[in-house]
Amino acid sequence: MATIRRTASVLSVAALSTAALAGCGSGEAEEVDTGDISGTITYWASNQGASITEDEEVLTETIDRFTEETGVDVELEVIPWSDLQNRILTAVSSGNGPDVLNIGNTWATSMQATGAFMPWEGDALETIGGEDRFLQSSWATGGAEGETPTSVPLYALSYSMYYNTEIFEEAGIEEPPETWDEFVEVAQELTQDTDGDGSIDQHGFTMAGSSYTNNAHQAFIRGLQHGDTLYTEDGEPQFAADGIVAGVKEWVDLMAEDEVVAPGDAELTNGSESVQQVASGDAAMVFDQAPGNVFNNRDFENYEAAPIPMLDADAEGIEATQSHVAGINISVFENSDNKDAAVAFVDHMTSNEEQSYLNQEFTALPVVNEVYDEEEAFQTEEIQLKQDILENHARPMPLQTSEAQMETTVGTAIRDLLADAAQGTEISEDDVRSALEDAQTQMD
Amino acid sequence: MAAPQGVRAPREERRRRRREKKAQAAVANQVVQTAGGGWRTRIFPYALIAPASVMELLIHIIPMILGVCIAFLGLTQLTIGNWTEAPFVGMENFIEGLDPAGAIGSQFYAALLRTVAYTLISLALAWALGMFGAVLLTSKVRGRGFLRTLFLTPYALPQYVGAIAWAFMFNQSDGAVNRFLVDDLGILDDRPFWLLGDNAFWVLVIVTVWQFWPFAFLMLLAALQNIPTDVYEAAAMDGASTWKQFTTITLPMIRQANLVMLLILGLWIFNQFNIPYVLFGSGSPDEAMLVSPLIYEQSFNYWNFGLGGAMSTLLLVLLLVVSAVYIRLVMPKGKQLND
Structure with missing residues (x-):
């Protein structure tokens, strides 16, 4: 009897704790008044620069300006990408999170489904100047289609192909490849044993094979180029659709069949590691979103950007996709007890001045249209190329609540295929299809 | 009278x-x-253990109970913002996690078997190295102080630091291991992958043994120092060889310490998460996927907290049963301890 009483009392404590932890659900959007704000807010920023310290320095400047204008103090924490999603999930489950936070824009729909973030409508939307101020492609990533977005764009990014101009010049290649076939051909030509010791020391292309996000992005982009999407129009996953299989096969073949990627790339977990290989001359080309900081840190200037090759240089519609609409969004936590100040902070971060400052520091693209016309820094060839990609050759990653899981399952399946390829296993189309089918069963 | x-x-x-x-x-x-008088006397012992009990309740017991409760809920990203709204799914998560024909169940069983093999191999190697080191330093070898400090270094280092260093060393293209084996010694022609494929399992074992053998060494050294030297002297005079002395004096006399150490170390290794996480990132290769990282993957990569909770509960029950059997059958009883 005593045991039962003891068990019951422990369970009741647990139940009370659960109730306390759970007292955090989503609520109705409140009225926002940013006219009279004070106090302190907490801001979780994603790591955009070469290091956490560098990000802190950059963001402290913009935060100081906000504090000076409004009197609101901001407690900043820059969180590495590897931890950000877990930290957000923990905050959502405990109801004890920051007031403002950055998210990868491809997570926006999954995060929206938790109900833990403030919808951007009414006063809040008015405060940040309305959606027309923003690049439409970036704005579309704020949440599920047809629903009020729960995040607004902060930094815009897109994939481009970056290549080492010195290696291209030495090989007498004047123009970057436009089509996939040309790209593979050029990559093969540039895969060389430059010092004559019998082993390849320069590869035509480099990739972060263990980065599941990079792999998932390529499945999306290459799949679209082959005319297939990862989800049906009804929102059902179709990871093993013919187009996706063909696209993923092309990606894996760069290592398996074309042999233009070093097998060691299968171990790279971070995109910046492959960018460094281009800077060091170990590889000629890489697909990346914002390699500027890595190149700058190595004082490397011999590079140029070009569009990601398409199957056909004249492709149109979804076959002309070169990138997903990449970028970072900013959200306000629904449980914030200083929502007025939080909204004012988002307004500050998306203002023309701060957009100009932040995106120059982080080598990203502003998310507000006006900045492109006002600032000379955003009229360079590289920026104009990226702007063109975002406007004409980019699509948001699937706006499905299971998007984050899709990135994990599909990206991990491709990572495993690349690992097999690196160890000399031949990868057939059936292997790719089977891996993607297995990935899909994980979603059921 | x-x-x-x-x-x-x-x-x-x-x-x-x-x-x-x-x-x-x-x-x-x-x-x-x-x-302090009557009632104070009665309360005093409870007051002494209260802080520890409260902390134990908060850090271990309540999360454990919550974990078991979660196992019966369909807790995903849709409901994580408000746990009370998560639908009760009964045994669904357990069925999914335990179905050997299913994608997740088969992964769970494979990871479980792999974890058992990993634990047994790592434990055996850590024990053997620890015993060797302890016996060596109990004898009058020169530089004992230095060797003792050297042997304890891996245990003193934070687990993350040690595992990161190993990850660099096992890198295929420019890691120290391949440089040594391929470039310097020429034992291998091609640079093998250590962090991918089958080798990943053995890398996991190597790093685990490196990390944990000093604990075995420390415990066994302490136990060995309690054996009176005159027992060995008497055995030596009777002509017992070193091996005979080890098997008939050393092992029986440190049996109790040995058994406790094996249980603790076994549980630590079985539940290992830090080493695979640092070596392989948030998703281990299939060949080196252990149960703890699999639970993490289901919970945090796939956002299926209910399934992760079900796997954790199954693991908890399994470890409880194994530990109970071990304690009942192998560990010394009160009477034996008094002997």
């Missing part, structure tokens, strides 16, 4: 004893009063 001598003490003696008893009782009473 006076009582016969030796049967009953004389009256004076009995009075003296009564006086002594009263005096002892008065002293005892004095002590109790000094300690």
Whole structure:
């Protein structure tokens, strides 16, 4: 009897704790008044620069300006990408999170489904100047289609192909490849044993094979180029659709069949590691979103950007996709007890001045249209190329609540295929299809 | 009539004893009063253990109960913002996690078997190295102090730091291991992958043994130092070889410490998460996927907290059963301890 009483009392404590932890659900959007704000807010920023310290320095400047204008103090924490999603999930489950936070824009729909973030409508939307101020492609990533977005764009990014101009010049290649076939051909030509010791020391292309996000992005982009999407129009996953299989096969073949990627790339977990290989001359080309900081840190200037090759240089519609609409969004936590100040902070971060400052520091693209016309820094060839990609050759990653899981399952399946390829296993189309089918069963 | 001598003490003696008893009782009473009186005395021991009990409840017991509760819920990203709204799914998560024909169930069983193999191999190697080091340093070898410090270094290093260093060393293209084996010694022609494929499992074992053998060494060294040296001297005089002395004196005399150490170390290794996470990132290769990282993957990569909770509960039950059997059958009982 005593045991039962003891068990019951422990369970009741647990139940009370659960109730306390759970007292955090989503609520109705409140009225926002940013006219009279004070106090302190907490801001979780994603790591955009070469290091956490560098990000802190950059963001402290913009935060100081906000504090000076409004009197609101901001407690900043820059969180590495590897931890950000877990930290957000923990905050959502405990109801004890920051007031403002950055998210990868491809997570926006999954995060929206938790109900833990403030919808951007009414006063809040008015405060940040309305959606027309923003690049439409970036704005579309704020949440599920047809629903009020729960995040607004902060930094815009897109994939481009970056290549080492010195290696291209030495090989007498004047123009970057436009089509996939040309790209593979050029990559093969540039895969060389430059010092004559019998082993390849320069590869035509480099990739972060263990980065599941990079792999998932390529499945999306290459799949679209082959005319297939990862989800049906009804929102059902179709990871093993013919187009996706063909696209993923092309990606894996760069290592398996074309042999233009070093097998060691299968171990790279971070995109910046492959960018460094281009800077060091170990590889000629890489697909990346914002390699500027890595190149700058190595004082490397011999590079140029070009569009990601398409199957056909004249492709149109979804076959002309070169990138997903990449970028970072900013959200306000629904449980914030200083929502007025939080909204004012988002307004500050998306203002023309701060957009100009932040995106120059982080080598990203502003998310507000006006900045492109006002600032000379955003009229360079590289920026104009990226702007063109975002406007004409980019699509948001699937706006499905299971998007984050899709990135994990599909990206991990491709990572495993690349690992097999690196160890000399031949990868057939059936292997790719089977891996993607297995990935899909994980979603059921 | 006076009582016969030796049967009953004389009256004076009995009075003296009564006086002594009263005096002892008065002293005892004095002590109790000094300690704080009746109810305070009763509460005192509970007050002493209360902070530890509260912390134990908060850090271990409640999360464990919550974990078991979560296992019966369909807790995903849709409901994580408000746990109370998560639908009750009964045994669904357990069925999914335990179905050997399903994608997740088959992964779970494979990871479980792999974890058992990993634990047994790592434990055996860590124990053997620890025992070797402890026996070596119990003898009068030169530089004992230095060697003791050197042997304990891996245990003193934070787990993350050690595992990161190993990850660099096992890198295929420019890691120290391949440089040594391929470039310097020329034992291998091609640079093998250590962090991918089948080798990943053995890398996991190597790093785990490196990390944990100093603990085995420390525990065994302490136990060995309690064995009186004259036992060995007597055995040596009787002509017992070193191996004979080890098997008939050393092992039996440190049996109790040995068994406790094996249980603790076994549980630590079985539940290992940090080493695979640092070596392979948030998703281990299939060949090196252990149960703890699999639970993490289901919970945080796929956002299926209910399924992760079900796997954790199954693991908890399994470890409880194994530990209970081990304690019941192998560990020394109270009587043996007193012996």
